[in-house]
Amino acid sequence: xxxTMKEMREGAPVLEPKSNVGGGVEDVYGxxxxxxxxxxxPWALSVASGVSLLRDPRYNKGLAFTERERDAHYLRGLLxxxxxxxxxxxxxxxxxxxxxxxxxxxxxxIMDLRERNERLFYKLLIDNVEELLPVVYTPTVGEACQKYxxxxxxxEGLFISLKERGKVLEALKNWxxxxxxxxxxTDGERILGLGDLGCQGMGIxxxxxxxxxALGGVRPSACLPVTIDVGTNNEDxxxxxxxxxxxxxxxxxxxxxxxxxxxxxxxxxxxxxxxxIQFEDFANHNAFELLTKYGTTHLVxxxxxxxxxxxxxxxxxxxxxxxxxxxxxxTFLFFGAGEAGTGVxxxxxxxxxxxxxxxxEETRKNIWLVDSKGLIVNxxxxxxxxxxxxxxxxxxxxxxxxxxxxxxxxxxxxxxAGVGRAFTKEVVETMTxxxxxxxxxxxxxxxxxxxxxxxxAYSWSKGRAVFASGSPFHPVEYNSRVFVPGQANNAYVFxxxxxxxxxxxxxxxxxxxxxxxxxxxxxxxSPEDFEKGLIYPPLxxxxxxxxxxxxxxxxxxxxxxxxxxxxxxxxLVEYAESCMYSPVYRNYR
Ligand SMILES: NC(=O)C1=CN([C@@H]2O[C@H](COP(=O)(O)OP(=O)(O)OC[C@H]3O[C@@H](n4cnc5c(N)ncnc54)[C@H](OP(=O)(O)O)[C@@H]3O)[C@@H](O)[C@H]2O)C=CC1
Ligand SMILES: CC(=O)C(=O)O
Ligand SMILES: [Mg+2]
Numbered sequence: 410x411x412x413t414m415k416e417m418r419e420g421a422p423v424l425e426p427k428s429n430v431g432g433g434v435e436d437v438y439g440x441x442x443x444x445x446x447x448x449x450x451p452w453a454l455s456v457a458s459g460v461s462l463l464r465d466p467r468y469n470k471g472l473a474f475t476e477r478e479r480d481a482h483y484l485r486g487l488l489x490x491x492x493x494x495x496x497x498x499x500x501x502x503x504x505x506x507x508x509x510x511x512x513x514x515x516x517x518x519i520m521d522l523r524e525r526n527e528r529l530f531y532k533l534l535i536d537n538v539e540e541l542l543p544v545v546y547t548p549t550v551g552e553a554c555q556k557y558x559x560x561x562x563x564x565e566g567l568f569i570s571l572k573e574r575g576k577v578l579e580a581l582k583n584w585x586x587x588x589x590x591x592x593x594x595t596d597g598e599r600i601l602g603l604g605d606l607g608c609q610g611m612g613i614x615x616x617x618x619x620x621x622x623a624l625g626g627v628r629p630s631a632c633l634p635v636t637i638d639v640g641t642n643n644e645d646x647x648x649x650x651x652x653x654x655x656x657x658x659x660x661x662x663x664x665x666x667x668x669x670x671x672x673x674x675x676x677x678x679x680x681x682x683x684x685x686i687q688f689e690d691f692a693n694h695n696a697f698e699l700l701t702k703y704g705t706t707h708l709v710x711x712x713x714x715x716x717x718x719x720x721x722x723x724x725x726x727x728x729x730x731x732x733x734x735x736x737x738x739x740t741f742l743f744f745g746a747g748e749a750g751t752g753v754x755x756x757x758x759x760x761x762x763x764x765x766x767x768x769x770e771e772t773r774k775n776i777w778l779v780d781s782k783g784l785i786v787n788x789x790x791x792x793x794x795x796x797x798x799x800x801x802x803x804x805x806x807x808x809x810x811x812x813x814x815x816x817x818x819x820x821x822x823x824x825x826a827g828v829g830r831a832f833t834k835e836v837v838e839t840m841t842x843x844x845x846x847x848x849x850x851x852x853x854x855x856x857x858x859x860x861x862x863x864x865x866a867y868s869w870s871k872g873r874a875v876f877a878s879g880s881p882f883h884p885v886e887y888n889s890r891v892f893v894p895g896q897a898n899n900a901y902v903f904x905x906x907x908x909x910x911x912x913x914x915x916x917x918x919x920x921x922x923x924x925x926x927x928x929x930x931x932x933x934x935s936p937e938d939f940e941k942g943l944i945y946p947p948l949x950x951x952x953x954x955x956x957x958x959x960x961x962x963x964x965x966x967x968x969x970x971x972x973x974x975x976x977x978x979x980x981l982v983e984y985a986e987s988c989m990y991s992p993v994y995r996n997y998r
Contacts, residue, residue: 459483466527467630470994473498478997495994498526499533506541512549517560519544523619524563527629531992534623539948542620546900548855548880550616551601557609558651565615566634568608569672570655571664578675589680590631590911591687593617593712594672597636598659598692599748602827602858605692607641608654613690617712617903625904625955626989627911637672639665665695673703683914683973685907687712693747697796708910710918714752716899716906719923720945721753721823721850722760723930724897728875728944730934732846736761739775739848742819744810744860745826746778746785749852751796753823754778756923763924773799777817781826783808784816814839821848824860828853832861837869845873850897852879863894877944884941895945902926905955905985909962912988914974921969925961933957952989959985 440449457465462482470478472493479485493501502522509515519541523530534541543549553560573580597610614634621627640657641647647656660668676686688699688711696711703709710716729735736757743750754776761772778785778800784807785793785800793801807813814822814836822840824832832851840847847870851860863882866874872887877895884893906926910918933946933954946954960981966972978984 460487463487466524468997469526470495471498471526471529473994475996482997495529495532498529499536502529502533503537503540506544512544513552513556513560515544516549516553520565521562528992528994531623531629531990534619535952535992538623538951542900542948543881545619546616547601547898548857550612551603551855553616554600554606554609554612555603557606557612558646558649558653561653566611566618566636568611568636568638569668570608570638571640571657571660571668572655574668574671577668577671578679581675581679584633586630586633588631589633589684591618591621591627591685591907592633592635592676592680593621593687593689594635594637595688595690596639596669596692596695597641597654597690598695599713600690601854602829603855605641605643605646605659607643607646607652608636608638609646609652610690611636617687617689620900621904621907622990623904624900624951625908625959626952626985626991627904627908628990631911635672637668639668669699673707677707682916683708683911685710685910687903687907689713693794693796696748704917708916708918710903710906710910711748711752712899712903713748715756715918715923716903717749717825717852718752718756719902719906719926720899720930721852721897722756722924722927723901724850724877724895724944725757725821725848726760726927726931727934727939728848731875731939731944732848735764737765737772737775739821740817740819741776741821741823742813742817743776743778744822744824744828744831745853746780746797746800747825749825750778750823751800753825754800756920756927759920760924760927770799774802776800777802777804777813777819779807779810779813779826784813811836811839818843820844821850823850823852825852826860827858828860829858830861832865834865834869837861837866837874841870841873846875847873848875850877852897854879854898856880856882863892866894867892875942875944891941893941893943895943896948897945901930901945901948901951901954902958904951905929905958906962908955908985908988909959910966912959912974912985913963913966913972913977915963915966915971916973917971919965919969919971922962922965925965926958929957929961930954952986956982956985956989 443449457468463469472491473495474484506515506518567584569577569580593614595610595613597607598605600606600610600613618632618634621632622629638654639660640655642659646652686707686709700711758769758772762769785797786804786806787801790801807816849866853859859878859880863876864885866876867885867887877897879898881896882894884891938946963981967977
């Protein structure tokens with residue numbers, strides 16, 4: 410025995426087949442006997458059965474395994490006797506989730522479920538989308554990102570850091586899935602309105618792709634969340650002992666561009682021309698450039714610029730039916746002139762140009778934007794970022810939002826600055842003083858960044874505002890009337906938009922697709938929705954909505970010759986529906 414201990418200490422191979430460890434289980438491979446400095450081989454079985462089946466989230470059904478499956482797949486004794494239906498499992502989980510007081514506890518619990526039983530996670534999410542979207546998505550995902558280092562358990566996506574330079578393709582090949590259709594990628598620099606969260610931004614691509622599956626029906630195995638880690642300028646994170654990312658300030662310039670370029674090319678090389686790469690929550694100094702740079706070589710979509718634009722335009726088209734006017738009758742003021750603000754402004758201008766058959770340079774003239782330095786006007790043109798320049802109109806300088814409202818008298822006010830409570834009582838009251846139905850969109854996320862609450866919008870406007878917000882608000886009772894605020898969030902569009910690209914095999918994204926997506930979404934708002942004050946259809950219908958959006962997007966892809974999946978299906982809505990992933994359990998032979 411003494412000589413064995415000596416050999417183990419010295420790292421020599423110890424082969425003693427009859428030796429027993431702990432509870433008397435034979436340690437055939439020496440895994441239990443190995444000391445910390447000795448190597449063991451991580452053996453795994455390739456066909457899931459028994460415990461490995463229960464531990465495989467893609468195939469695990471928990472108590473829903475039937476008697477026959479328990480026999481056929483070596484599960485006898487591994488489960489208690491009850492056989493439960495998926496419906497009952499769902500009911501139990503919902504009950505359990507509702508016991509948690511804190512949203513983050515719910516987030517952790519539901520993401521844990523995803524790691525145990527993927528189909529049950531998606532079934533729960535799809536069947537209870539209105540209740541659970543705020544848990545897996547905004548606002549809770551914001552808090553999850555802020556605390557991602559502490560709650561991190563298992564990798565839910567790929568981390569590509571500067572350490573992977575020259576090895577990005579290798580990293581992609583380490584991901585267990587081969588047939589990827591949608592990649593959502595962030596570099597963590599502008600996470601919602603919360604700023605630079607570095608590597609912890611991973612919560613965003615993970616959440617967006619959960620929505621791709623639940624709302625848009627893209628198979629979970631076809632979705633790949635990616636976080637590019639080039640460091641962070643967030644001092645708190647750099648000092649945080651639990652931070653999971655690179656502890657350095659952000660790489661910029663050529664170093665940044667080179668890593669991104671290697672990533673973009675590796676994705677195309679590994680998954681082909683038709684893989685969709687969705688940029689999410691990049692800071693605007695990179696976002697516009699990446700979209701332009703890769704727009705001609707890759708299938709890329711920026712959700713914050715393009716997805717938000719399609720959703721807001723849809724809300725406006727629907728709202729104008731209530732107000733009884735057209736886009737051209739309105740004056741638009743944006744508070745925030747970044748990705749969301751200028752992206753939305755441009756799509757509105759494009760739609761007006763299409764409606765009026767007028768040049769877009771003309772239709773931009775009724776659209777004004779305010780940034781951190783005040784109203785964007787001609788005299789500032791020399792120092793403006795390129796994406797703001799088209800919005801620099803002739804006007805004297807105006808320093809703040811309230812003064813801009815007073816000077817321009819906008820009838821539509823859209824917030825996208827990530828500055829909470831910026832729409833003050835005075836701003837809303839001023840709008841209400843000159844327009845009968847002020848249209849107010851508080852797009853900023855999460856809830857703490859919302860420009861005003863639903864209650865404030867309705868009460869300050871004396872029930873006259875048409876209101877929607879990026880993060881959800883509960884219905885509000887004002888003057889004995891219940892107003893239901895809509896959620897102006899790109900989640901209404903990107904899942905269906907991506908599905909449309911995937912099912913048509915589109916090679917590029919085109920602005921016409923954004924307009925088509927808006928029209929599809931706006932067409933789903935019913936007179937009953939309008940009656941409640943809603944300018945978006947209820948989220949519980951989201952799979953149907955996504956199929957409509959997908960069909961419209963695919964139609965444009967076919968019309969423009971961008972589609973590669975031929976022949977073109979006769980009925981694109983039915984086809985889109987038939988392509989959608991269903992989380993109902995499968996029977997195992
Ligand atoms: N509802 C939805 O679907 C979506 C919501 N959003 C939300 O919109 C917000 C902004 O996102 P995004 O456009 O990508 O961010 P950007 O960083 O690209 O843009 C932010 C803009 O807000 C301006 N700004 C910041 N502070 C102030 C201030 N105090 N006064 C006036 N303007 C200010 C900035 O001005 P300057 O340029 O001078 O710095 C900039 O123009 C975020 O909260 C995000 O969550 C984003 C996408 C979708
Ligand atoms: C919704 C979204 O994409 C954002 O707030 O960034
Ligand atoms: Mg975003």
